[in-house]
Amino acid sequence: MADMPELGKGGNTAMGAGPVTVELFAEGDPVDLSALLVTAEGRVRSDDDLVFYNQPSAESDAVRHRPADADGRERIEVDPAALPAEVDRVVLVASCDPDDVTRTFHGVNDVEVRAVQDGTETVVFRPPALTDGERAVLLTELYRRGEAWKVRAIGQGYADGLAGLATDFGIEVAEREETEPAESAEGLEQPEPTVEEAPAAGTPAVAPPPPRLVKPPLGKVSLDKGGRVSLGLDKADRDLVVTVALEWDGGSERRRRAGADLDLYALFVPAAKALSGSAVPGTLVKSGHVAEGVPLRPGGRASGASTGTTPGAAKKGDKADVVYYKRLGALRSRPHIRLDGDSRVPGREAVKIVRPDEQGYVLLCAYSAVSNGFGSFRSFGAKVVVDDGRGSTVTVPLYENTKTRYWVAIALVDFTSADGAEIRHVEAYSARMTERRPVLHADGTIEMNAGPVEFKRR
Numbered sequence: 001m002a003d004m005p006e007l008g009k010g011g012n013t014a015m016g017a018g019p020v021t022v023e024l025f026a027e028g029d030p031v032d033l034s035a036l037l038v039t040a041e042g043r044v045r046s047d048d049d050l051v052f053y054n055q056p057s058a059e060s061d062a063v064r065h066r067p068a069d070a071d072g073r074e075r076i077e078v079d080p081a082a083l084p085a086e087v088d089r090v091v092l093v094a095s096c097d098p099d100d101v102t103r104t105f106h107g108v109n110d111v112e113v114r115a116v117q118d119g120t121e122t123v124v125f126r127p128p129a130l131t132d133g134e135r136a137v138l139l140t141e142l143y144r145r146g147e148a149w150k151v152r153a154i155g156q157g158y159a160d161g162l163a164g165l166a167t168d169f170g171i172e173v174a175e176r177e178e179t180e181p182a183e184s185a186e187g188l189e190q191p192e193p194t195v196e197e198a199p200a201a202g203t204p205a206v207a208p209p210p211p212r213l214v215k216p217p218l219g220k221v222s223l224d225k226g227g228r229v230s231l232g233l234d235k236a237d238r239d240l241v242v243t244v245a246l247e248w249d250g251g252s253e254r255r256r257r258a259g260a261d262l263d264l265y266a267l268f269v270p271a272a273k274a275l276s277g278s279a280v281p282g283t284l285v286k287s288g289h290v291a292e293g294v295p296l297r298p299g300g301r302a303s304g305a306s307t308g309t310t311p312g313a314a315k316k317g318d319k320a321d322v323v324y325y326k327r328l329g330a331l332r333s334r335p336h337i338r339l340d341g342d343s344r345v346p347g348r349e350a351v352k353i354v355r356p357d358e359q360g361y362v363l364l365c366a367y368s369a370v371s372n373g374f375g376s377f378r379s380f381g382a383k384v385v386v387d388d389g390r391g392s393t394v395t396v397p398l399y400e401n402t403k404t405r406y407w408v409a410i411a412l413v414d415f416t417s418a419d420g421a422e423i424r425h426v427e428a429y430s431a432r433m434t435e436r437r438p439v440l441h442a443d444g445t446i447e448m449n450a451g452p453v454e455f456k457r458r
Contacts, residue, residue: 004114006124007140007153015149016120019079020142022092023072023114028280029107030230030422031094034162035063035076036169038141040088043170049087050171051076052162059083063090078142080149089143091154091169095136095162099232100417105130105137105157113139115151127155135161217391223411223425225399228282231392232420235357242353242388242421244413246366249381250346260380264349266323266337267363267440271296274360274416274442281361281444282412282424291443296360296416320439320451323351324367337362346381359415361444363426364396365437366408376401377408384411386423394423405429409438409446416444 007013024033034052036044037059044050051058056065062082068074078090092113096103105111108130115123125140134157141152158165221229233240246264277293279285323329325342329351336355343349353359364384366377377398384396396411407430414422430436430449437451 004122004124006126007151009125009128009153009155011125012150012152013123014145015080015115015123015142015151016117017081018118019077020149020151021075021077021116022140022142023075023116024094024139025073025110025112025114026094027109029096029103030228031096031105031108031111032162033074033076034065034093034095035078036091036093036166036171037063037083037087038089038091038169039086045086047171050166059087080142089141091141092139093136093162093165094139095165097230097417097420098162099420101135101161102417103135105134111137111139115140115142123151125153125155127153130157132157133159135159136165138165217388218394219391220393220395222395222397223423225427226425228422228424229394230417230420230422231386231388231394233356233388233390233415238355240354240356240389242356242386242413243350244353244362244364244411245348245350245385245387246364246410247348247381247383247385248346248366251379251381260346261343261369262349262377262380262382263325263342263367263369264339264351265365265367265437266329266339266351267365267438268321268323268335268337269360269362269440269442269444270321270335271358271360271415274444276416277443277445279443279445281414281416281422282426283445284428285441285445285447287447287450289441289445289447291441291445293443320437322437325349334358353413356415356421359413359421360442361415361440362413363409363438363440363446364411364413366410367437368406376403377405378402382408382410386411386413396423396425398427400427400429402429404432406433406435407438407448409448412444412446414444 032053034050037049038044048058051063051065053065053067059082062079064077066075066077076092094111112124112126127137127139130137136158138154138156140154142149143152218229223229246262248262250260274296275291275293276296277291323337323339329335329338331338331352331354336358337351337353339349339351353362366382368377378401382398386394409426409428412424412426428446428448434449435453436449439447439450441447
């Protein structure tokens with residue numbers, strides 16, 4: 001494929017007639033794409049001129065936000081011909097998760113924005129690295145030039161994130177609501193319902209509330225191979241229960257008759273032992289890896305420090321932090337993770353996870369006993385399903401037909417962000433014919449074939 005024309009910072013080029021799709025590409029921490037409809041005075045006309053995940057369109061779909069899906073990356077679709085004359089330009093913005101103030105573009109790599117239009121060459125802009133704590137960046141703008149439209153590369157960072165950037169353009173952004181602890185309704189006198197009265201004639205209409213940047217629930221999401229997705233979680237919510245299930249149907253009637261016994265293992269690193277290291281959580285590491293990094297909690301210590309071993313060295317034997325059919329765990333006390341039991345036939349095993357503030361990393365693995373034969377985990381119909389009980393359900397499927405393997409690390413749930421959790425598709429298999437369990441290190445990295453040998457008999 002021919003090289004696409006690339007703009008340098010401040011560069012511009014003419015666009016053809018017709019709709020334009022602006023796509024965002026990035027590696028590392030997740031970022032969001034949004035758009036601002038701006039007048040010649042450099043301001044929006046109203047809060048309706050911000051287009052993003054909570055307000056996905058403006059001007060009767062002349063500008064529309066599309067989330068990442070099977071059809072492509074997160075993108076903004078713009079039909080310049082459908083925009084009113086007072087809209088002078090459409091500014092494209094990338095921003096870090098507003099629910100997690102610790103995220104900056106320092107953790108985002110290879111940012112690239114593409115302007116795609118039928119009948120013309122795709123235009124590419126790669127902003128310079130942002131390493132000074134920026135949480136949002138003006139990427140490009142589509143702007144009027146007489147009767148035509150052009151695209152300009154900007155690359156200007158903002159430390160205050162999407163909220164600060166939007167405010168500078170005249171958007172009023174709603175503050176996050178502070179929730180009061182819920183009281184039990186039992187025994188409380190309930191107020192009588194009231195009838196809302198119509199406003200008196202001549203009373204000004206109440207202005208709509210400003211847009212909120214807090215992300216809505218994900219709904220149902222299935223991860224691609226190597227994919228990841230972020231959940232917004234209130235770490236102080238004592239009623240929150242995250243359910244993580246290993247589901248499998250056996251794959252065939254013959255296997256179902258034979259039993260097809262899989263087991264769910266939840267390897268975990270508590271928040272008190274978790275490290276934020278240089279490697280991305282979920283990375284596979286080789287034998288001898290020692291986790292290094294900044295403790296998630298001030299004064300925290302990595303696994304092994306309490307026993308005199310090298311700080312950051314994972315426990316690999318009977319003292320490893322793991323919940324499975326021989327060690328069911330607990331919810332009211334540490335580790336605040338509990339398995340519901342052992343299913344010896346195709347169906348479901350699930351762990352419940354509470355106290356997200358006490359969690360660091362949780363690695364979900366499946367074990368297949370020797371008696372199951374040599375079929376792949378995928379042929380058993382195995383998958384992991386994560387449900388936060390708040391409207392987000394994430395399915396982590398398997399894509400490889402790898403046989404003669406007894407272990408697969410399927411998904412990592414990373415609780416180390418301030419206001420949420422990230423679910424990563426891992427799908428890493430043990431070596432051929434080995435029953436050594438995977439190991440989860442304090443920095444969230446994964447070492448296969450390093451744990452104790454497991455044998456399960458009927």
